[in-house]
Amino acid sequence: MPPRYDRRTALRPLLAALALAGALAACGGSGTSSGDTPVTYNDLAVPPLLTGTTSGGVTTFDLALAASTKQLKPGARTETYGFNGADFWGPTLVLNRGDPVRMNVRNDLAEETTVHWHGLLLPGSADGGPHQVVMPGATWLTPAFPVKNRAATYWYHPHMHMMTQKQLTLGAGGLIIVRDAEEAALPLPRTYGVDDIPLVLTSRRFTTTSGVANQFQYTTIAYGDYLLANGTMNAQVSLPRQVVRLRILNGEIERGYNLGFKDGRTFQVIGGDGGLLAAPVPVTRLVLVPGERYEILVDLSGDTVGSTLDLQSFNGPGSGLAFGFAGYENATSGEFGSLLNYRTFDVLHVRVAAARSGGVTALPATLVSSTYPSVGDVSRSRTVNITADGPGAPFTFDGLGFDMDRIDQFVTAGATESWTITAGTIFSHSFHIHGVQFKILARNGSASAVGSHEQGWKDTVYLPIREAATFIARFDETADASFPFMYHCHMVNHEDGGLMGQFTVH
Ligand SMILES: [Cu+2]
CATH class of the missing domain: 2.60.40.420 (Cupredoxins -  blue copper proteins)
Structure with a gap:
């Protein structure tokens, strides 16, 4: 039985109003409140x-x-x-x-x-x-x-x-x-777990049934109710009063994050999925969809030792997110609801500690230079459409669900191609392709619609509902029909439901 997708019920005004009331009521006990609820923090686990x-x-x-x-x-x-x-x-x-x-x-x-x-x-x-x-x-x-x-x-x-x-x-x-060597020559924080912090974001829903309580649910749900940062609930970390680096992965099943700081401070995006940017890009909000990574710098040198700040995800009303953003559904329960949906929630509590000697105290002006594939070298342009036979049907590429025995695209080794992926009219998606790092050329045909922070090497791209993204890549890695490369939605429930295709490169 394939997963079913019916987003339109979330639009019904009565259900929406009831769900909002439920979300507000849930703030007190969830432990992830963005309000004034006292929270017991746990130290962020840092993987060895x-x-x-x-x-x-x-x-x-x-x-x-x-x-x-x-x-x-x-x-x-x-x-x-x-x-x-x-x-x-x-x-x-x-x-x-x-x-x-x-x-x-x-x-x-x-x-x-x-x-x-x-x-x-x-x-x-x-x-x-x-x-x-x-x-x-x-x-x-x-x-x-x-x-x-x-x-x-x-x-x-x-x-x-x-x-x-x-x-x-x-x-x-x-x-x-x-x-x-290029990264090593830059004045960036890189002491792992001290001023260079891995941050893997995901959320989980727990079973409540007597006798089998506290187990992760993974069928017929898209979203968890409790945020896990590196597997830690209600995570806090002490960071030195200087420039610090966070390597953030959206490791979710489906939820998108719209990250920012509670105090509204500006932070710098220095790199994406496959490399550093030409220069830091200042932002106050940063969207990550499943599979995406961004590295950011946060300047704590103006903060007071002992003070705190909160990284949050602004997924609620007034955030500027559109219908179809994953986690923006106005419901607190059910397959497409969650206690974290349609609200601002805490991601990481930061305590500012004393500066370390030798720490980075200034933001770099420039980062790396990159040579991207040239549009003049494109030998083939493809369009891949995310399709669904209306709400309730599984998502597919061009009407075909995943088939291990069918190769969907044949690419010539060494070729430079442009691919345009269209999201369809049901929901947003997170498109990922194996075997290459790409450069986003355009959103909806417009080069200027590509965010400054997503101008670097990428392997995963956010596709808002009804939108298209075009990327360019050179296919230098080979794959035959025995072990073809995949392209798929990295919303893993969509992927498991068949939103995946295969290609060879030879
Ligand atoms: Cu998807």
Whole structure:
């Protein structure tokens, strides 16, 4: 039974009014209030770094995914998945551009999985897509590739068709930090966990049934009710009174975030999915849809030691978000409702601590120069439409649901192409493509409609309802029909429901 999508019921005025009343009533007990409700904070978990073992010039990473449990709510522990013994999520892999690496991925779950390296430039045979199933008890031997990516924040996660929502919900995933010489030469904060903070945002709904309480729900829901930052509820972090860096991943199933600070301060976007920008871009709000990453700098040098500030998501009325933004549905429960929907909610509580010697105290004026594919080199332009046979039907690309045995696009190796993706009229989406980093050329045909902060290398792009995005990419990584690359919506419930296609490059 495919997931069903019916967004239009959320527009009914009576239901909307009732839901708003419910949302206001829920503020007191959720622990994520944006108001004056006292909250007991927990220290933000920072995943350990994994740098691998280097021998014979090759750096090897050993990953093992297993079931675990985590104490998230009073009472029963929550059943979870984690890599390398973690009780949720996994270690942060550190890769250096140019290094040959190999990954040993052991599946200690009782079910099949795959592990995909989101954003990395590597051949289809190493990509970890739905065809590269790792059986229970088996080890995937052994994807090996040179690190071609630019310094940025990437991630790894299961890509098992129809199982991705479940496995991601349970906590299977981890960040990847790629470092390179160009980034290393810049005066940026890069002391991991001190002034360079990974921040993986997601939310969960818990079962309440007696005897099976406190378990993550992952069927027939799009949204969680409680925010988890790196797996921590009501997270707080102490940051030095200087310039600090946050590497933010939207690791949600479906929700979009519209991040900003409660005090309205300006912060700087320095990079996106696949690299740093030419220069910092000042913003007060930053939208991230599932799968997207942005790195930001926050200048705390004017703050008082001992003071606090709050990173929030402004997903409520007056935020400027349009109908179709994921998490803007005006409902507190049900498949498309959540206690976090249609409101402002807290994301991270920051306590300002004393400055560290040697910390970064000034914002850099410029970052990196990049050479993007040239429009003059485009040999083929494609249009991919997100379709649905009306509300209630699963989303598809051009009317076709995902089929492991059908190749949807054939790309010539080395070709530069432009792809235009249209969102359709039902909902917004988050489009992700494997095997390339792209540059967004236009939104709705307009180059000037592309945000300054999304001008860098990208692998995931937000598609608002009824809108289109056009990107350019050079397809240098090859993939054959045995292990083709995927393009899909990174709203994982949409992906599992069939909003995914396959392409070869040869
Ligand atoms: Cu989607």
